[in-house]
Amino acid sequence: xxxxxxxxxxxxxxxxxxxxxxxxxxxxxxxxxxxxxxxxxxxxxxxxxxxxxxxxxxxxxxxxxxxxxxxxxxxxxxxxxxxxxxxxxx
Amino acid sequence: xxxxxxxxxxxxxxxxxxxxxxxxxxxxxxxxxxxxxxxxxxxxxxxxxxxxxxxxxxxxxxxxxxxxxxxxxxxxxxxxxxxxxxxxxxxxxxxxxxxxxxxxxxxxxxxxxxxxxxxxxxxxxxxxxxxxxxxxxxxxxxxxxxxxxxxxxxxxxxxxxxxxxxxxxxxxxxxxxxxxxxxxxxxxxxxxxxxxxxxxxxxxxxxxxxxxxxxxxxxxxxxxxxxxxxxxxxxxxxxxxxxxxxxxxxxxxxxxxxxxxxxxxxxxxxxxxxxxxxxxxxxxxxxxxxxxxxxxxxxxxxxxxxxxxxxxxxxxxxxxxxxxxxxxxxxxxxxxxxxxxxxxxxxxxxxxxxxxxxxxxxxxxxxxxxxxxxxxxxxxxxxxxxxxxxxxxxxxxxxxxxxxxxxxxxxxxxxxxxxxxxxxxxxxxxxxxxxxxxxxxxxxxxxxxxxxxx
Numbered sequence: 001x002x003x004x005x006x007x008x009x010x011x012x013x014x015x016x017x018x019x020x021x022x023x024x025x026x027x028x029x030x031x032x033x034x035x036x037x038x039x040x041x042x043x044x045x046x047x048x049x050x051x052x053x054x055x056x057x058x059x060x061x062x063x064x065x066x067x068x069x070x071x072x073x074x075x076x077x078x079x080x081x082x083x084x085x086x087x088x089x090x
Numbered sequence: 091x092x093x094x095x096x097x098x099x100x101x102x103x104x105x106x107x108x109x110x111x112x113x114x115x116x117x118x119x120x121x122x123x124x125x126x127x128x129x130x131x132x133x134x135x136x137x138x139x140x141x142x143x144x145x146x147x148x149x150x151x152x153x154x155x156x157x158x159x160x161x162x163x164x165x166x167x168x169x170x171x172x173x174x175x176x177x178x179x180x181x182x183x184x185x186x187x188x189x190x191x192x193x194x195x196x197x198x199x200x201x202x203x204x205x206x207x208x209x210x211x212x213x214x215x216x217x218x219x220x221x222x223x224x225x226x227x228x229x230x231x232x233x234x235x236x237x238x239x240x241x242x243x244x245x246x247x248x249x250x251x252x253x254x255x256x257x258x259x260x261x262x263x264x265x266x267x268x269x270x271x272x273x274x275x276x277x278x279x280x281x282x283x284x285x286x287x288x289x290x291x292x293x294x295x296x297x298x299x300x301x302x303x304x305x306x307x308x309x310x311x312x313x314x315x316x317x318x319x320x321x322x323x324x325x326x327x328x329x330x331x332x333x334x335x336x337x338x339x340x341x342x343x344x345x346x347x348x349x350x351x352x353x354x355x356x357x358x359x360x361x362x363x364x365x366x367x368x369x370x371x372x373x374x375x376x377x378x379x380x381x382x383x384x385x386x387x388x389x390x391x392x393x394x395x396x397x398x399x400x401x402x403x404x405x406x407x408x409x410x411x412x413x414x415x416x417x418x419x420x421x422x423x424x425x426x427x428x429x430x431x432x433x434x435x436x437x438x439x440x441x442x443x444x445x446x447x448x449x450x451x452x453x454x455x456x457x458x459x460x461x462x463x464x465x466x467x468x469x470x471x472x473x474x475x476x477x478x479x480x481x482x483x484x485x486x487x488x489x490x491x492x493x494x495x496x497x498x499x500x501x502x503x504x505x506x507x508x509x510x511x512x513x514x515x516x517x518x519x520x521x522x523x524x525x526x527x528x529x530x531x532x533x534x535x536x537x538x539x540x541x542x543x544x
Contacts, residue, residue: 035094044094083348
């Protein structure tokens with residue numbers, strides 16, 4: 001398993017989750033966990049996904065999701081889990 | 091499992107507080123490039139750099155994209171060229187021709203600085219050391235990315251005052267040769283006492299002779315992260331203050347450790363060290379001076395500054411040491427003037443003087459850094475400033491450095507613009523009393539008593 005964290009932040013609108021999930025499904029990325037809140041009209045989502053069977057390289061997925069974010073008008077980040085593990089776990 | 095809050099905290103540090111990995115520096119040994127023939131030596135050096143560092147920039151960028159952490163610089167440090175070129179260089183011009191090769195190789199592999207145009211002369215100078223030192227002004231004037239450093243003393247050996255005197259003149263000459271660019275040459279030249287072999291930061295990075303053939307060293311940064319963390323504990327006592335710095339330094343360093351290990355794995359080059367430094371940039375919110383203000387000073391330079399910097403430096407180390415398997419380099423808070431907006435403001439407000447900066451270097455990780463002084467400052471005065479700084483390093487068993495820029499044609503009150511990460515600086519006044527008879531004595535200052543540990 002290769003865990004990656006996807007975060008989506010931006011103004012709430014119809015179909016954000018749908019578009020992100022469609023991209024993930026098309027690229028063989030499995031969703032393990034989703035949590036989402038809306039704070040003062042701002043959409044905040046964190047997904048934990050498994051990219052072990054993904055059809056593309058991590059850096060490429062990260063770039064494409066960033067572009068998708070620009071299309072929808074939100075900021076999408078895709079980061080390998082290790083950076084958070086390193087920082088917050090001893 | 092990682093939670094929402096932790097992810098948000100990390101990304102906040104990256105997006106809003108300028109958390110980044112300041113540099114991945116690939117150290118390359120040139121000892122196997124030594125040749126009695128200058129052309130052959132240059133060809134070997136060029137080929138070795140191209141081969142070793144060919145994928146350095148691409149690897150750095152890939153890691154940056156995958157983890158979502160900016161990696162600002164990719165750089166190379168080399169075996170001191172006085173050693174690598176000593177067998178074939180007969181004149182300073184020969185050394186300059188090597189510098190041009192380094193510059194070309196740096197451009198081709200895409201690194202923004204290449205360090206190691208250096209000589210280690212803490213106790214004495216060989217003929218090659220002397221030629222290299224003489225060639226520094228020209229080498230820095232005709233190249234863009236080559237960085238030069240000279241180690242002038244150590245706790246073990248004392249201070250080579252002949253070399254100190256010589257560097258006073260060389261710094262002045264480097265300033266002259268680049269006077270139409272605000273004496274830019276001097277921004278790429280630093281002199282040290284107790285220079286570390288594994289420093290990833292420029293301009294002082296070189297690949298020490300005690301190192302392996304190739305090595306990955308990483309320098310982290312994050313003054314903005316520490317500043318923001320301290321905003322939340324305003325008015326609390328020193329225990330809380332110190333704990334907060336320590337915890338923050340730990341988190342910042344962990345990112346450096348991760349990047350260093352990844353870069354090492356992908357390039358199949360051993361991981362050397364993480365340098366736990368708070369390295370500021372001229373960007374707003376990326377300032378060490380701002381941390382000092384957050385600790386409780388009206389401006390950097392106010393009474394209490396040295397104590398505040400001492401505790402900051404110490405807590406950064408304490409937090410960072412546990413976060414990385416190997417720590418080295420300079421590891422502490424940097425206090426450059428031109429590269430730190432808070433420092434610049436403090437100088438302009440009259441709060442920070444050269445003398446106070448000197449006191450601060452007793453407790454920070456390096457020394458007098460990126461300080462612009464009037465262009466008519468005498469060679470011997472520059473040598474005197476260097477000698478003072480070297481003495482602080484020698485006696486306190488720490489690294490100290492001087493990167494000073496006598497800006498030709500400009501005087502106190504004027505400003506100088508270096509651009510980019512090097513920033514801009516107000517020209518600071520220098521004590522006008524002479525020290526000629528002192529620096530012209532010649533010879534060396536003996537090693538201090540506490541160096542005799544055997």
